[in-house]
Amino acid sequence: MIIAYIDLALFIVVLTIISIVLGCYIALVFNGNIGYLSFIERPLYKLIGNTGEMKWGQYATGIMLFNIIGIIFVFIFQLIQGALPLNPQHLGATTLDLALNTAISFVSNTNWQSYTPEATLSYLTQMLALAVQNFLSAATGIAVLIALIRGFVAVEKGTIGNVWQDLVKSTLYILLPLSLVLGFGLVKLGVPQNFKNYQDVQLINPQIVSTTVDGKVTTKIYTTQTIPMGPVASQEAIKMVGTNGGGFFNANSAHPYENPNAISNWLEMLAILLIPGSLCFAFGRMVGDKRQGYTLYAVMTIVFIILAIGVMLAEFNGNPAFNHLSIDGFMNLLQSGGNMEGKEVRFGVFGSGLFAAVTTAASCGAVNAMHDSLMPLGGLVPLFLMQLSEVIYGGVGSGLYGMLIFAVLSVFIAGLMIGRTPEYLGKKIESFEMKMVALVILVVPLLVLLGTAISVVIAPGLAGMSNPSAHGLSEVLYAFTSAANNNGSAFAGLNANTPYYNLMLGFTIFVGRYGVIIPILAIAGSLATKKRLNVTSGTMPTHGLLFSGILIGVIIIVGALTYVPALALGPIVEHLILFK
Amino acid sequence: MQQLKSALITFIVLTIITGVIYPLIVFGFGQTFASYEANGSFITVNGKVIGSALIGQGFTDNKYLWGRASATGDHPYNPLASGGSNLASSNPELLKAVVDRVNALGANVITPAPIDLVTSSGSGLDPEISIAAAYFQIKRIAKARGVSEDNVEDIINKNAKYPLLGFIGEPRVNVLEVNLALDGIK
Numbered sequence: 001m002i003i004a005y006i007d008l009a010l011f012i013v014v015l016t017i018i019s020i021v022l023g024c025y026i027a028l029v030f031n032g033n034i035g036y037l038s039f040i041e042r043p044l045y046k047l048i049g050n051t052g053e054m055k056w057g058q059y060a061t062g063i064m065l066f067n068i069i070g071i072i073f074v075f076i077f078q079l080i081q082g083a084l085p086l087n088p089q090h091l092g093a094t095t096l097d098l099a100l101n102t103a104i105s106f107v108s109n110t111n112w113q114s115y116t117p118e119a120t121l122s123y124l125t126q127m128l129a130l131a132v133q134n135f136l137s138a139a140t141g142i143a144v145l146i147a148l149i150r151g152f153v154a155v156e157k158g159t160i161g162n163v164w165q166d167l168v169k170s171t172l173y174i175l176l177p178l179s180l181v182l183g184f185g186l187v188k189l190g191v192p193q194n195f196k197n198y199q200d201v202q203l204i205n206p207q208i209v210s211t212t213v214d215g216k217v218t219t220k221i222y223t224t225q226t227i228p229m230g231p232v233a234s235q236e237a238i239k240m241v242g243t244n245g246g247g248f249f250n251a252n253s254a255h256p257y258e259n260p261n262a263i264s265n266w267l268e269m270l271a272i273l274l275i276p277g278s279l280c281f282a283f284g285r286m287v288g289d290k291r292q293g294y295t296l297y298a299v300m301t302i303v304f305i306i307l308a309i310g311v312m313l314a315e316f317n318g319n320p321a322f323n324h325l326s327i328d329g330f331m332n333l334l335q336s337g338g339n340m341e342g343k344e345v346r347f348g349v350f351g352s353g354l355f356a357a358v359t360t361a362a363s364c365g366a367v368n369a370m371h372d373s374l375m376p377l378g379g380l381v382p383l384f385l386m387q388l389s390e391v392i393y394g395g396v397g398s399g400l401y402g403m404l405i406f407a408v409l410s411v412f413i414a415g416l417m418i419g420r421t422p423e424y425l426g427k428k429i430e431s432f433e434m435k436m437v438a439l440v441i442l443v444v445p446l447l448v449l450l451g452t453a454i455s456v457v458i459a460p461g462l463a464g465m466s467n468p469s470a471h472g473l474s475e476v477l478y479a480f481t482s483a484a485n486n487n488g489s490a491f492a493g494l495n496a497n498t499p500y501y502n503l504m505l506g507f508t509i510f511v512g513r514y515g516v517i518i519p520i521l522a523i524a525g526s527l528a529t530k531k532r533l534n535v536t537s538g539t540m541p542t543h544g545l546l547f548s549g550i551l552i553g554v555i556i557i558v559g560a561l562t563y564v565p566a567l568a569l570g571p572i573v574e575h576l577i578l579f580k
Numbered sequence: 581m582q583q584l585k586s587a588l589i590t591f592i593v594l595t596i597i598t599g600v601i602y603p604l605i606v607f608g609f610g611q612t613f614a615s616y617e618a619n620g621s622f623i624t625v626n627g628k629v630i631g632s633a634l635i636g637q638g639f640t641d642n643k644y645l646w647g648r649a650s651a652t653g654d655h656p657y658n659p660l661a662s663g664g665s666n667l668a669s670s671n672p673e674l675l676k677a678v679v680d681r682v683n684a685l686g687a688n689v690i691t692p693a694p695i696d697l698v699t700s701s702g703s704g705l706d707p708e709i710s711i712a713a714a715y716f717q718i719k720r721i722a723k724a725r726g727v728s729e730d731n732v733e734d735i736i737n738k739n740a741k742y743p744l745l746g747f748i749g750e751p752r753v754n755v756l757e758v759n760l761a762l763d764g765i766k
Contacts (some may be wrong), residue, residue, distance in 0.1 A: 048589050064585060184606065187610035190634055192617070192620045193611075195608040198660075199622065205644050225637060225645045234606040249703075255703045321669070328694050334712035338695070345696050345709055372668060467666075474648070474668075495669070
């Protein structure tokens with residue numbers, strides 16, 4: 001395990017250093033101090049025509065219009081891909097329910113995938129419909145966060161910035177440069193970037209496959225292997241940088257073409273947490289008190305480290321069901337050992353376990369090992385990380401605006417305890433804000449628990465489960481948790497490409513995204529109209545150890561109280577049976 | 581109406597930048613500075629493409645090193661439907677599959693099978709196995725080829741890769757590369 005601790009420690013140190021630098025840059029971009037791309041921006045803003053300050057209602061309308069246009073575009077694109085170029089396998093239209101699910105999923109930064117990309121979507125669909133939404137959904141998250149921060153900063157103003165400028169700046173100044181750098185790195189490490197047809201290779205040892213159906217053995221011999229190509233690296237880069245997680249291939253980041261070695265694995269993990277981490281530091285600078293940012297980053301990091309160690313440990317210890325077999329499952333200098341089902345040799349148990357924690361701490365949802373085959377407690381960690389409302393780093397933008405909601409809730413609870421009017425960053429938290437906070441905090445668990453409950457009592461829901469007993473429940477719970485929190489990873493055994501799951505999860509994803517964004521913008525609008533109170537000796541500090549402790553407590557209690565009963569019936573029961 | 585127009589223009593312009601210009605820049609970079617990798621890391625022998633260094637193959641002959649179990653759609657090592665078994669660690673089907681593989685490999689208490697050799701990979705296309713899993717197969721390969729075990733071990737050792745700095749990555753060998761070396765090709 002010592003190796004795991006060293007790996008994790010180095011990872012956190014590197015992440016923190018880069019995040020501080022990037023956070024400083026992001027603050028400069030949104031404070032208008034950096035403008036090296038103004039030669040693109042100026043003519044673009046002229047074309048857009050509407051670049052004045054906006055009230056929250058206008059801002060929210062802009063976000064919704066922009067996202068709905070995206071959904072319509074991606075939806076139609078999948079239906080007409082058969083008639084478009086860059087489609088070497090001549091793939092036709094997807095089903096309507098799948099097209100709708102995929103469109104909502106990618107536009108909302110969720111990237112839940114109930115299809116097999118290499119057998120379903122053309123290069124053009126992936127590049128021009130899906131990868132574009134990887135950028136735009138992340139830009140939407142950043143824009144909403146920046147609007148919320150402006151709400152805290154503004155003094156009796158009523159406006160929270162311009163939505164078009166925020167979307168353009170997020171894309172051009174933040175997402176695009178980072179994706180280019182990562183994209184170059186990934187190509188160099190082995191991720192393909194071409195537009196060739198699927199390639200046939202001649203096997204030096206023809207593959208003999210025997211299958212037994214109803215007692216009859218049939219043998220097939222394969223002399224060739226057909227390998228998909230495509231513009232993988234460009235999509236892989238933004239998939240990580242934008243915490244999207246939608247794979248170019250079905251196996252996602254477990255596929256050697258998406259994640260060829262341990263170095264690419266490290267870069268991908270860093271890229272996932274990079275923007276969510278750095279936004280904390282940008283936030284501190286923008287509100288004029290860096291300690292506020294440090295505190296939130298520290299809270300995220302502490303919770304993350306504990307849970308990451310949990311999943312690495314569970315996978316390292318391996319599967320007790322194999323103990324009586326003639327198997328060598330211990331880690332040594334010649335093998336990774338541990339629970340290797342669903343994992344790749346080049347990542348081993350630590351590279352896979354850490355990735356599982358990273359991708360679910362952030363609302364990324366890329367996977368480099370099959371989460372369905374994790375140990376029961378190893379699988380509980382990703383599930384729990386998502387259930388903490390994706391605020392442990394969280395998605396690009398969405399992680400920090402979620403965390404700020406928890407900070408407001410913590411201030412409110414602490415205020416009740418000491419009998420003082422709650423305020424955060426100099427803004428009084430009053431009944432309107434608290435109603436919106438309650439809405440944000442309640443909508444997601446409601447979607448998760450109701451969706452799961454309905455699916456495990458009706459036939460089309462039950463039909464999707466692939467594993468028996470307690471784990472079947474975990475599969476469904478994981479699906480709705482992932483959808484409502486806009487993560488997108490899965491216990492992939494669940495057969496979700498059915499009209500029932502496509503529509504049900506599509507609805508869950510949509511409400512889980514926009515049912516949070518709209519109240520957040522309402523809070524931003526309300527805060528922006530308020531006075532900013534001066535810090536006095538009576539002000540409760542929202543930085544430092546005490547507040548961090550309260551914040552962690554509130555996050556864990558809200559997460560735990562809501563979901564513990566469901567977790568007890570799923571992964572915990574499974575663990576007790578397996579280790580009996 | 582003005583809002584809708586602004587939304588459409590922003591959408592179209594950003595789509596062109598991120599959906600056309602951006603992938604083409606990465607394409608240009610890849611083809612210029614990393615053409616082997618950008619085109620799929622294919623290995624050519626005598627003018628014939630015999631595989632990708634990154635995509636595993638389902639070797640079945642006794643004289644070759646075998647890869648991991650594969651749960652890809654339709655048949656093992658099918659790159660058109662990558663993926664894992666998705667069997668839960670508590671699923672009796674997983675235990676049965678593992679028992680079958682342990683028996684098929686002839687593992688016993690004295691020479692137990694390395695765990696990665698009896699479990700299926702995440703992608704179903706894992707091009708590598710652990711060094712332990714390669715050593716486990718030395719006896720069978722040497723016998724099938726009529727060469728000494730030292731000879732086979734030597735080839736495996738030459739192709740073995742160890743973790744970077746001792747903790748990034750895992751000990752492993754590339755199955756296809758070892759097999760080409762066994763055939764005396766590379």
